[in-house]
Amino acid sequence: MRKLLVVGMVLVMLLMVVSGCGDTSGNTAGDESADKVKLGIIQVAEHPALDAARQGFLDTLAENGYKEGENLIVDYGNAQGDKNVLKTIAKDLVAGGCDLILAIATDSAQAIAAETTEIPILITAVTDPVAAKLVQSNEKPGTNVTGTNDMNPIADQIALLKKLAPQAKNIGVVYNAGEVNSVVQVDVVKEAAADLGLNVVEATVANTSEVMQATQSLVGRVDSIYIPTDNTVASSIESVVKVAEENAIPVVAGEAGMVERGALATLGIDYERLGRQTAEMALRILKGEKPQDMPVESQKDMELLINMKAAELMKVTIPDDLKKQADRIIE
Amino acid sequence: MLYALAGTLEQGLLYALMALGVYLTFRVLNYADLTVDGSFTTGGAIAASIIFAGGSPWLATAAAVIGGLLAGLITGLLHTAFRITPLLSGILTMTALYSINLRILGRANVPLLRADTVISRFNSWLPLDNIYGASLLGLIIVLLAVSGLYIFLKTEIGLALQATGDNEQMIRAQGVNTNHMKLLGLALSNGLVAISGALVAQNQQFADAGMGIGMIVAGLASVIIGEALFGKRTLLQHIIAVVCGSIVYRAVLALVLRLGLAPTDFKLLTALIVVIALASPQVRTWLGLTKNSRKRGSFDA
Numbered sequence: 227m228r229k230l231l232v233v234g235m236v237l238v239m240l241l242m243v244v245s246g247c248g249d250t251s252g253n254t255a256g257d258e259s260a261d262k263v264k265l266g267i268i269q270v271a272e273h274p275a276l277d278a279a280r281q282g283f284l285d286t287l288a289e290n291g292y293k294e295g296e297n298l299i300v301d302y303g304n305a306q307g308d309k310n311v312l313k314t315i316a317k318d319l320v321a322g323g324c325d326l327i328l329a330i331a332t333d334s335a336q337a338i339a340a341e342t343t344e345i346p347i348l349i350t351a352v353t354d355p356v357a358a359k360l361v362q363s364n365e366k367p368g369t370n371v372t373g374t375n376d377m378n379p380i381a382d383q384i385a386l387l388k389k390l391a392p393q394a395k396n397i398g399v400v401y402n403a404g405e406v407n408s409v410v411q412v413d414v415v416k417e418a419a420a421d422l423g424l425n426v427v428e429a430t431v432a433n434t435s436e437v438m439q440a441t442q443s444l445v446g447r448v449d450s451i452y453i454p455t456d457n458t459v460a461s462s463i464e465s466v467v468k469v470a471e472e473n474a475i476p477v478v479a480g481e482a483g484m485v486e487r488g489a490l491a492t493l494g495i496d497y498e499r500l501g502r503q504t505a506e507m508a509l510r511i512l513k514g515e516k517p518q519d520m521p522v523e524s525q526k527d528m529e530l531l532i533n534m535k536a537a538e539l540m541k542v543t544i545p546d547d548l549k550k551q552a553d554r555i556i557e
Numbered sequence: 558m559l560y561a562l563a564g565t566l567e568q569g570l571l572y573a574l575m576a577l578g579v580y581l582t583f584r585v586l587n588y589a590d591l592t593v594d595g596s597f598t599t600g601g602a603i604a605a606s607i608i609f610a611g612g613s614p615w616l617a618t619a620a621a622v623i624g625g626l627l628a629g630l631i632t633g634l635l636h637t638a639f640r641i642t643p644l645l646s647g648i649l650t651m652t653a654l655y656s657i658n659l660r661i662l663g664r665a666n667v668p669l670l671r672a673d674t675v676i677s678r679f680n681s682w683l684p685l686d687n688i689y690g691a692s693l694l695g696l697i698i699v700l701l702a703v704s705g706l707y708i709f710l711k712t713e714i715g716l717a718l719q720a721t722g723d724n725e726q727m728i729r730a731q732g733v734n735t736n737h738m739k740l741l742g743l744a745l746s747n748g749l750v751a752i753s754g755a756l757v758a759q760n761q762q763f764a765d766a767g768m769g770i771g772m773i774v775a776g777l778a779s780v781i782i783g784e785a786l787f788g789k790r791t792l793l794q795h796i797i798a799v800v801c802g803s804i805v806y807r808a809v810l811a812l813v814l815r816l817g818l819a820p821t822d823f824k825l826l827t828a829l830i831v832v833i834a835l836a837s838p839q840v841r842t843w844l845g846l847t848k849n850s851r852k853r854g855s856f857d858a
Contacts, residue, residue: 272665306665307767403819430819435768438761439807442564443814464670464762472688473560488670 263292263512266319266327266345267302268334270312273460274483275497276330279350282501283328283508290509307461309333316341326508329373331457332358332407339371346517349373350504351497353407353455355522364522372517374504375524376495378455378480380411381418382528386493387478388422390542391450394476396425398448400440400466402458403430411454411480434458438465445473453489455480463487467536474541482531486556490540491532495525529553563688565811569804570695571756572775574702576783576803577796578749579776584795585710586742587722588636591647591773593750595654596628598769600751602658605667605764614675618755624661625751628654629743637736659766666765674759691760698756702749703796709745710792718742750776771824778827779803785834 265287269276280302284294292298301322303315316337319327327347329335335349339360349355350373361367364375388394397419401408412428419426427448429440437459444451451470453459459466460483467488470477479489482496503523511517530548533556537544549555575597582590600621607617628650635646659665671677680690687693709715720728721738729735750772758764783802789795809830813823 306659428817429814432824433767433770434763434765435757435761435770435772439564439568439810440814442561443811445560445564447815461666461765461767462761462763464668467670468762469564487668 262297262299263326264299264301264322264324265292266322266324266338267300267330268312268315268319268327268338269302269304269330270309270333270337271307271331271457271461272304273457274486275455275460275481275495276351276457278483278497279330279501279504280328282498283350283505284501286502286505287508290505292512305334307457309337312337320345326511328504328508332405333457335360335371335373339369343370345370346511347371347373348504348508348511348517349375349522350500351376351455353377354410357410358406361522366519367522368518370517372520372522373507374500375522376455376481376497376500377524378411378492378494379528380414380454380480381421382493383478383480384415384418384422384424384452386491386530387450387452387476388424389545389548390478390491391476394424394450396427396448396450398427398429398441398444398451398475399454400429400431400437400444400451400459401454401456402432404432405456405458408454408456411456415452415454431458434462437462438469441466441469445469445475449475451475451477453477453479453484455495460484463489471536471539476540476542477536482529482554485531485533485536488536489533490536490542491530493528493530496529500525532556560688561811561815563692565808566689566804567691567695567760568811569807570692570699570800571760572753572779572807573695573699573800573803574756575750575753575772576776576779576799577702577706578746578753579773580780580796580799581706581742581746581749583777583780585719585722586739586746588643588739588742589647590629590632590743590746591644592628592632592650592654592743592747593647593773593776594769594771595651595658596625596747596750596769597754597757597772598658598764598766599624599628599654599661600754601758601764601768602661602667602754602766603751604755605669605758606661606663608669608672608674608759609667614673614678614759618675618752618759621751621755622748625747625749625754626744628751629745629747630740632747633740633743637739655766658769662764662766666763669759669762669764672759672762674762675756676759695756698752699800703800707793707796714738714741774824774827775806778831779806781831781834782806785837 294300305312320341324345327338327345329338329347329349330351332352335352336358338347347370352375355361355375360371361369399412399415401412416426429444431437431440463484477489479485479492481494485492530552531554532552582588603624604617604621607620608614632646632650635641636643676691679694683690717733718738721735725735779802780799782805783798787798787801789798
């Protein structure tokens, strides 16, 4: 009786495995309904910049005739910061048979590029695709990966910092040394700072709970702070701003979302526009262009964004000419 | 320099509540409870969500405590009702809480910049603009927690709780329901951890899903450093030692940051410090420094 039960259970399990191996979405390879495009989106974490890029991308696709639910199927996976979950999402997207994949941020792009060399991958919000081994060169990717990078104009941003805090001598930088995009940026920060005669003091963190103490450790050693587009610090920018305001230290950020959340100013990437630019490239791929030959693009115009409330609390006077140049001022 | 001191004190005191929670389970109840990583974030998530939605910060912090109590209860029930081992029950709850916390937050990161928090309210009662505001509030709450815990552990139920951790079989033979004691201990412990999470979120002005990661290590390190440096001969001394251990732990972290060492290396340093603290009784025996060194004896970790 017991043996029968065991054999029966084994048979049931085998049956489940076999049926699970078959396609679950009703699409077998090559048998897609002719008009629907399947788009996979992989995103490492949620924060305003990455979300804005995704939204810009989807909006532009919709404006050009690819509307979700009509002729576009979107399979969106967000790893919420967990690298293992990211790998699973990547595998799922490839197994699910996508026509095109959008990877937002470096970690997402690396995860998906490791899973497929055939499905065209569009990246966005990746600081340095070459350093992340996603493409052979920005001009000619040579792989199934292309898209837009968000290499922010660090030299210009440091110059902006100098304009806002003319007497500053030491710049503090808080970042996660485990993010390749941040390490790349910090090297550029050091070069740019050296050109302007400024000294850089670093404080590294491994996760968001360390950011506050790391920023506190900079107090007394620096008279200005720069935050690169680091995903860890981006999630905890409020702590940096709080410490900076308590000590009247100006904080210049690498991107607009951080300024909206309290940093002083940036000259930067508008992630929503970047997402839109990426969608334009997606449309070209859907018409048949190959990612191998499409150069990686950067954002064409940077916007100057100033947060007046932060200026008041960080005890910074904004020169009038900067106020006039600003594309956006937050009160 | 003064600012660095204020920073260390406030971090040390706010995280001390979490260390007290860890002390309650690991030392008093002798229960390896790993729920801490999850319940710390739960406290932060509940408090932040309520404050972000415009609610009263006191309500938010109280709600956070309830969240922690529930989390502890779940771990306890997994162990007492389903006989899941202590370690595994904590891990299961912690894992489940990760998803639950994300749902509570509603988004990956809840900003509390310039929001109405208990710390901003407390600061508004103080006469001057004071960088020690958060430390003072932390000190008051820690003193309340320490005295509350001490008085509780001296009551009949508290003594039964301690006995459950010391020798479960004996106290069960005396008629104490050890399952209830474990539930109580776990609930209280995670309640403390959650209030710590709520205060930390309000102090650092944001809450996110990953804020609890690594808390158990910080808590254990604080407990052990405290015991090694300040002794544990009496109950009160032990409890106060845990609080001081938390402050010392944060001070060492601040020092490490100032020296420019990567905080990632700090984790190795933490492990070394804890190993030294744990190994010191044995080392002292080897060196013939304790009066028991001539006799054989077993040394508790």
